[in-house]
Amino acid sequence: MRSTKAILGALLLAAVTLAGCGTTEKPSGGSPENTGAPVTVTDSRGKTVRLPHTAKRVVATEWNAVEDLVSLGVMPVGVADPKGYGQWVSAAPLKGAVTDIGTRGEPSLDTLMSLAPDLVVVTEGLPESALAQIEAKLPVVVIKGGDLKDSIGTMFHGLNTIATATGTGKRATQLKSEFDAKLAEDRKAVEGLGANGEKVAFADAYVASGTVTIRPYTKGSQVSEVFARLGLDNPWPMTGDPAYGLGKADVEGLTRLPDARFWYSANDSEGDPFTEELANNAIWKGLPFVKNGKVQRLPDSLWMFGGPKSMQQYADAAVAALKK
Template identity: 50%
Template sequence: MRRRLVTLAAVSAAAVVLAGCGTTEPAADATASPSAAKDISLTDATGTKVTLKGPAKKVVGTEWDVVEHLVSLGVQPVGVADIKGYTAWDASAKLTGSPKDIGTRGEPSMDTVASLSPDLIVANTDLPAAAVKQLRAIAPVLVVDSADAAGQIARMKGNLDLIAEATGTTAKAGELKTAFDAKVAEGKKELADAKLAGRAIAFADGYVASNQVSIRPYTSGSLIGNVNEAIGLKNAWKVQGDKDYGLGTTDVEGLSGLGDVEFAYIGNDSEPTDPFAKDLAKNSVWKNLPFVKQGNVHKLPDGIWMFGGPLSMEAYIDALVAALTK
């Protein structure tokens, strides 16, 4: 997780892919061979046309969001980047079988990927172009958009659809989207019934460097921010987020302008510390913030990936609603 905290700010602007841009092309004529009729042609987030000889079965995922999409669609990947990290941070779509660890998310091992002889490699636009080029020499690579602060839920669904087309699981993708929409409606109703509709919320994560706590606000442009607003809450952050992930930067003094809000965050037992529960516990600014004094700080359970797919976001809604209505 810390690697993402450090590297997100350096990620260059990603090409924005239109949701659901993949297409399945029919055979050119009735005399085409059975194998040609099964060809799948897709256009990915880089504008590259990707052609597959039928639905991909042996798939490698280089980022945790695409791995979650694959697993939720019923496609257990043969190769996954940083399996230990994925297992710690994404409990919503658990790996089964014996996938091969292909290295880090930013630097997958080309030799390891090649040894798996995949039908397809799925990456996102955070992976450097040079690495994507190397992977394309091994197998077809489908690149999905990593983030789009203009519409994260639409992007999430579009990525799911694109990967589903590549793997022949479009029906399952439809089920996942329907279930997600139902969970949003359920969460919105529960909050409204608890008189929490329109309640201000500030979601963040934090990390410690050189004994200083840095805080990362999830603004309205983040996926978490999109979900919070979809279930009827109001985003309390006034800082501006980046144009891709909708993430901002502040410190403990920057929290003083939030006022009366619900403050939520997700930590993880795999991390060396919990900045909010431990490192700020004796900080006078933190202790005197209204939401801290009122007991409105909510640590949500481990294993909810804040940049994941529908299953992670459903888990987030369940956890947040439970925390706010207890």
């Protein structure tokens, strides 16, 4: 079975060709809060989507959109791979009966139709063929999965677009305020620990055909931007893809890092390549941050490409890691 990160890697590769410019502008259109009145929203393609009323029955094909919906108080009726979502996203858990619509890359059109949703939310990483099939039958709003030029702004633009479509603008404003307050609080904590300016390299890894592939989260990636707002420095020397800021390296590539803190994400559902496959690797064991005990696995189930609630979890996880 291919890992979630390996599958995501393929999806992100498709997303790179679709990624556009920074999107900090507010989505056009709108509707009164939860009135059920007609609503008009412009999605990330610049396409105007008109709904007869604010969407109540919503399906989402990617987990950032799922997290946004749950955070806004709109429990989706259908989700791609809800089991995987439960393993990777703890910030906004699913509740009640949520239908599995298939994989994130290939959702089932028959299942989507059977749910009679008011709206389907997809990301630009969804293959064009799948998007065309869904859009031929159901109203669709597209949001960006990421944008290296403005990852945090893109995150909130997607949230606001969904809020417009669902009539939950007040809750979106509250989520933004909570995010800003949390990062301000944790930045003070970083300063209080005397850790301002410390170098932190964040990564994850997956194993395919016995080979460990490491994914650096380079400058501009969403998690890296959260850490930067806390006052931490990203020492990765490479540039990541334009959508998500993800790089690619093998264990030899880690020798390019200085003696920084090395934090990584893993999940018990897929194993831990750093403590398993690399445990006896001579290059890994010889890295300065390994020898100096600066390697830390951050808590499981923090989604690296999620919404403001997931990013607040990363801010708290950073402070906790600095205290160790």
